[in-house]
Amino acid sequence: MSALPVSSHIPDPDLITYYAEKQDSFFSGVSPWTKLASLAVLIVGITLLRDPLALLGLYLVVLSLFILAKLPVEKLLRWYLFPLLFVVSLVGILAWTQPGNPVLDFSVAGIPVTLTDTGVLLVVTLAAKTLISITFSLFFLMTTRYEYLSGMISRIFPAPIDQIFLMAYRFFFLTFAMVGSILKAVRSRGGGLVRGMRTEGVLFAEIIGLVFIRSFDRAERVEKAMRARGYRGSYSNTTEIPSPGIGGYGVLALCILVIIASSLVFPSGGW
Amino acid sequence: MTITRRELHGPTPCPVVDPEREIIHVDCASHSYPDGSIGIHDMCFHVLKNEIVAICGPNGSGKSTLIEHLNGLLTPSQGKILVQRRLLSGIESSNLWRVVGVVFQQSDDQLFAPTVLDDVMFGLLNLGLNRKEAKERAMHALEAVGGAHLARKIPNYLSGGEKRLVAIAGILAMRPKVIALDEPTSDLDPVHTGRIERLIIGLKEEFGIGVVVATHDLDFAARIADRICLVKNGSVFAEGPPAEVFYDPDLIREAGLEIPSGIRLYLDFCTAMGVVPGKRPVRREELVAALREVPEKE
Numbered sequence: 001m002s003a004l005p006v007s008s009h010i011p012d013p014d015l016i017t018y019y020a021e022k023q024d025s026f027f028s029g030v031s032p033w034t035k036l037a038s039l040a041v042l043i044v045g046i047t048l049l050r051d052p053l054a055l056l057g058l059y060l061v062v063l064s065l066f067i068l069a070k071l072p073v074e075k076l077l078r079w080y081l082f083p084l085l086f087v088v089s090l091v092g093i094l095a096w097t098q099p100g101n102p103v104l105d106f107s108v109a110g111i112p113v114t115l116t117d118t119g120v121l122l123v124v125t126l127a128a129k130t131l132i133s134i135t136f137s138l139f140f141l142m143t144t145r146y147e148y149l150s151g152m153i154s155r156i157f158p159a160p161i162d163q164i165f166l167m168a169y170r171f172f173f174l175t176f177a178m179v180g181s182i183l184k185a186v187r188s189r190g191g192g193l194v195r196g197m198r199t200e201g202v203l204f205a206e207i208i209g210l211v212f213i214r215s216f217d218r219a220e221r222v223e224k225a226m227r228a229r230g231y232r233g234s235y236s237n238t239t240e241i242p243s244p245g246i247g248g249y250g251v252l253a254l255c256i257l258v259i260i261a262s263s264l265v266f267p268s269g270g271w
Numbered sequence: 272m273t274i275t276r277r278e279l280h281g282p283t284p285c286p287v288v289d290p291e292r293e294i295i296h297v298d299c300a301s302h303s304y305p306d307g308s309i310g311i312h313d314m315c316f317h318v319l320k321n322e323i324v325a326i327c328g329p330n331g332s333g334k335s336t337l338i339e340h341l342n343g344l345l346t347p348s349q350g351k352i353l354v355q356r357r358l359l360s361g362i363e364s365s366n367l368w369r370v371v372g373v374v375f376q377q378s379d380d381q382l383f384a385p386t387v388l389d390d391v392m393f394g395l396l397n398l399g400l401n402r403k404e405a406k407e408r409a410m411h412a413l414e415a416v417g418g419a420h421l422a423r424k425i426p427n428y429l430s431g432g433e434k435r436l437v438a439i440a441g442i443l444a445m446r447p448k449v450i451a452l453d454e455p456t457s458d459l460d461p462v463h464t465g466r467i468e469r470l471i472i473g474l475k476e477e478f479g480i481g482v483v484v485a486t487h488d489l490d491f492a493a494r495i496a497d498r499i500c501l502v503k504n505g506s507v508f509a510e511g512p513p514a515e516v517f518y519d520p521d522l523i524r525e526a527g528l529e530i531p532s533g534i535r536l537y538l539d540f541c542t543a544m545g546v547v548p549g550k551r552p553v554r555r556e557e558l559v560a561a562l563r564e565v566p567e568k569e
Contacts, residue, residue, distance in 0.1 A: 017425065146425055150385035170383055173427055221380040228342050228373045229441065230397030238392060238402050239385065 009081040011138065013173050015072070019142040025069040027139070032148045032241055034248035035140045038255050042136050045259035046129040051266035052121060055128040058262075062135045071142050076135065083130045091126055095119035151239035163235050167222075175215055182207050274511035274519065277315060285315035290356060292319040294448050294481050295341055295371065300350030301505075302336060310336035312505035314350070318449050323475050323482040325492035328502030329527040334485035335376070336505070338451045341483065343367030369398065372442030376454040378434035382426035387418070387437050390426060394445045412444035413437070416470055432463030439470060443478070450474055451483040456491055468495055493517060493531040493553050501526040514551040533558050541565060 022028075027035070042062075049055055067073055100118030107113060141149075150169065154162045186203065223231075244252070277283055285298045297316040303309050311333045318324060318341070326334045339345045340352065343364050351358055354370055372394075375381050384390035388409055395405035413419045416436045426434060435455065442450055455471065456464040472495055474480045486492055492499060492513070499516040501509045501523075509522055516522060517534050530538075537558055541548045544565050552561040 017428075021425065147385040147389065147423070150389075166385075167383070170385075170427070174379070218380065221375070221377065222383055224339075224344055225373075225375050225381040226383065226393075228344055228368055228375075229394035229445070230368050231393075232397070235393070236396065237385070238389065238396070238405075 008075075008078050011079050012075075013176055015075065016138070016141050017146060017173075019071055020145055023145070025071075025143060027065070027069045027143045028145075030143070030251075031244040031248045032140075032144045032152055034244045034251060035144060036152065037244075037252050039136055039140050041252065041255045041259060043133060045255075045262070046132050048259065048263040049266065050125065052125055052128065054262050054266040055125060055132065059128055059132045059135070062132050062139070066135055066139050069139060069143050071139065076138065079138070080131060080134070083134050084127055087123065087127050087130050091122055095123050098122055147239045148241050151237050151241045154237035155241075159234065162237075166235070166237070171215070171219070174218070175211060178214055179207070179211055182210060274509055274515045274522070276509045277507060283313075283315075287356070288317055289319055292321070294318050294320055294355060296353040296356070297337070297340065297347075298351050298353060300340060300347035300352060302340065302345055302347050309333075309505045310345070311340065311347070314340075314347075314506055316500060316507050318481045318483055320448070320481050321475055321479050322497045323471065323484065323495050324498045324500060325496035326483060326485045326500045326502055326507070327487060327489060327492055327526065327528060329487055332502040332527075333505035334487075334502055335453050337502070338373055338453050338483065338485055341367070341371045341449065341451050342373045343371070344373075369445070370447055371449040371451060372445055372447040374435075374438050374442055374450065374452040374455060376457060378431070378438045381438045381441065382429075382434055385425065386422065387413070387424050387426055387429070388422040390437065391441045391444050394441055398445060408444050408446075409440075412440040415443060415473075416440045417466070430463075431458050432460065432466065435459065435463065435467060436470070439467075443474070446478075447480065449481040449483060451485070453485045454488075455484060455486070456488065464491070471495055487528060489517065489523070489528055489531040490533065493533065494555070501528075503527065513553045517553060518548075518551050537561060 042058075046055065046058070049058070063073075066076060096113060096115055096119055098116050098119035100116030102114050103117055103120055104115035105112070150166050153165045153169070156162070157165055186207070226235075285296075287293060287296060295316075295318040297314050300314045301309075301312050314333070314337060316326075316337060326337060328334055336345065340347060343366065346364055352364065352367075353359070354367070359367070382390050384393055388406070391409035391412055392402075392405045395408055396402070400408065410419060410422065413422055416439055418433065418436045418440055421429065421433060421437060426437065429437065439450075439452075439455075452471065455467050459467065468491070471482055471484065474482050484492070484496065496513055498510060499513050500507045501516065503526055509516065509526075517531055520530060523530050529535075531553075533555065534553065537552060538548060540562060544567070546565055548561075549564070550557075550561045552558040
């Protein structure tokens, strides 16, 4: 378990796993393959769709699924921060260079700066697409047991890529816990207060360095323990994953139809 | 049986003690790490069937290195390892894991699979069992350690004691001839320590497995071991039954260890009562019986 959460704006892997293992919503019983395929269809859909209203509608649908699955919406809203910052950093400057009807108009040191409706739509559209994909991804992770995820990884990816993913997924938890423990140790002795960029930079570098060293050390010990039980480079996952069934295929077909219909019905305007 | 001492310098013989029961014989094995530090040096050690042998020594004495040699994770640069009186070739020694299972000190290093059941099945699948057989054997092993209810849990979220039980199940399922445990009760609370102790004794009594326990906790060794091997500087320099070894304070001091607290209490009590200890109790019930027999001071 994490010693301390690193930040309330970063998805907590322990919380995600808690909900995934809790299995108390209808969606927990849906085949993981159905949910994964739906995620793929969704990604294709938001790539094709450009109309802001259609994207808003899709976002509301995905958010509804999240709520119906009894997942923590308050946490979700906090977890939106960094993805939104990413979108703003990506297109924030670009938005001010788009042609269209001016929305905001001023000058900086004599240089005219104009934000147009196209620029606003650019940011809004990309933000909506980001939030849709993140919300549904979290919905998928928080309603699918870890053992099913690992089973799916081993079936989708060829060896040794599947093993890299499997080990990376497991050790992501451990590394997070390690960072949390180190931060706890730092804060317990008055560290963590921002004293200056250089001080914080040095502290940050030391923590990252320590995490790397400990991770390597741990990886060696784990490899040794695996070899002690006959591991010779091949690990096959044996988990049985519930297959979609007729209902699952039906849902998938419906999603595909909706995406196709939406991209035909809604104009390719927006951004 | 008395204490057998072995000189740490110069060539000394490493005889086979009990050919009928001997499973593993480490014959004058030495191993150094790449940085030059000595892991084991001229190590002479054996494991018998139906026996719990405790390797006792301070940190850095070579206990863990010896255990890794028993499993084939390390090979000696000098000396040899015999399994049931047969010298293993280079390829065969890489299959020592089939004969000797190792439970590592840090359970988190050992449990890597998505679920407990997957982890216990891991070694069985490497042995060549099909999925159905592996699952059955894995569940039997989990039931034997009292962990069947943990089968679908994620190892990351188990308590320390539960992780240790699952790690033991993962080895027990493979049905090795020897199980080596490295500091099996470190970081455990007294309840789980007791559970692990009963389990280790059960491995010997119910399954007939030879058990090797590496520990610096002589109280723990006193409670379970049939034979004590004292390790220093990478070599076993003395071995014998607990009643002989633990009642030799010079030997214990030479090993850099402390006499078990129960035995120290008994000796101090006899001194306080002005009597010479007439017996050499080791286990709790023996200590209680011996203390009751100590005459009152007149």
